[in-house]
Amino acid sequence: MVFASIRSSVRRSGQFPAGDPDHTPYDRILRTTARGDSVATAGIRIQKQSQEQERGLGGNLAMNWNLLFQLVVNGIIVGALYGVVAMSFVLIYKASQVVNFAQGEFLLIGAWACWWLLTTYQIPFVWGFLITLAFMMTFGVILQIVVLRPMIGEPIISVIMVTIGLSIFFQALMKWMFGVFAKPFPPIFETQSVSVFGLQVQSVYLMSLGISLFIMAGFGWFFKYSKMGLAMRATAFDQQVAQSLGISVRTVFALSWAISAMVSSVAGVVVGTVNGVSSALSFFGIKVFPAVILGGLDSILGAVIGGLIVGLLENVAHFFDSQFLNWGNMYEIAPFYVLIVILMIKPYGLFGTKTIERV
């Protein structure tokens, strides 16, 4: 409770403790959760929120519809980003049966790469973004070939340990290269925020929603109509059959990592432009788990819906928390509570594989 009160005071004052150089794993989780908070709620500039909260604390139980609406929109925007990251997580899992614990670090690396290009070389955002995408694609391929290809055929736990190792390694590498403090992105849009249905929404977040929807549609098209997408589905279904059709399983694995790294980095850049780039970005990698397990580990559609649910859930939970409960940590915890309940009712998630049995 002491911790909760400190946290809520931090939230009210709107300041977060800057990352300190010495960090234990616990420390990291605490700080990332504190920042994860900022990652999400910064989506829409919630004016007068602190005053509302004060009144909430004072026992005013009337529903604050305006705040709720803002948080729901916020949830959709952040949820769409979760969905995108969850999709790229599921892509790797489906194609190569690897649970990638380093998914969050893909966001981090992509965001830092883009930030570095923009600040060091002063190139326009679009170019920096495209170069980042190309870089992340190459990065994904190389990572797969160098680190994960030798692991094919090894026990699943070994592969998981390797991805956890990668996560820690890249986390530390990024801190070593770029420091531990959050660094702001150069502004992308002339106008910082636009009015949508009477809500002040940051332009970057509108861009984020647009990009998320574009990526989702792109995934849909890719897996339904493109030759390589079909080949990836075939590989996910049965590797031997895929090989008998002339599909190179190695190429499919490398491609799935490339696409996954690239798409995750898009989310990283988008979040980075709003909140600045810091190791808090890799927190997305943890938020992805409730999303994909909710949706079913091997369903791309499930990942999108799971992401949206998690995004909405944490914002709505935050609303009730700040208005009525004042427990101070519902924002992070609520998705995991719901995750446990859903796994008790539907162990394969909402859209998990139902194998077709002919009768």
Added chain:
Amino acid sequence: MTAAIDVNAVPAPPVAARKPALLSVNNIEVVYNDVILVLRGLSLQVPEGEIVALLGANGAGKSTTLKAISGLLKTEDGAVTRGDISFAGEKINGIDPDKIVRRGIFQVMEGRRIISDMTCLENLRLGAFTRRDNNVRQDIEMVYDYFPRLKERTGLAGYLSGGEQQMLAIGRALMARPKLILMDEPSMGLSPLLVKEVFAIIRQINRDLGVTILLVEQNARMALQAASYGYIMESGKVVLDGTAEELANNEDVKEFYLGGGGEERRSFKNLKSYKRRKRWL
């Protein structure tokens, strides 16, 4: 190319004179997991444009032979440790399965192995994965001409009947435009009528498209009707080979693989059917 296939109208292709072999397997030895010796010195030739049957009991190594040719052995931790396999004059053992498909050998695996969570059309398009030309659309129509039933099935391939799945598996093989199709037990789990239909189609494909077919079968009678030449395997070796007619008339083959050869057997069969009839009454 005709759409409807009359089961009885398609004659067996004439037994051709010895042509140069498209595929030749020379004295191969196959080992699984480094210790289990499955093929011990197997040799066979498949002449271009013909159907060759590979027969034998369960566990003789027929499927292993096909996997050795298509390279899929690698996916099951098996390896060709001796001898060589050459296709169109080039040695192909040790090459990855996806590259072998690109060279023109396509295996229709045992149990059809269609991708059940995709539609028929998606399965067919995957068959053409290795092709770079723009005639895929026409070939899909061609497959629909052979198998009009597939065109009506728009749902997931997993919901097709066994016969339809087999047709889809053959159609998917055609989409790759291979020179040689390796077919592993196309009659598996099908009703006698469907078996006839499938074999009629196999003959028709061979005749119309000039595709060479190496056919592994349990149903020796049907296989020898369709094929021009046959090999009989036993515990990893070829024990007998000859033209389909020779094999079909061979006394040993009749007794072991075709069944119902001699007098006693026929009387036993009558006894059985008599009993069955009585039971129904």
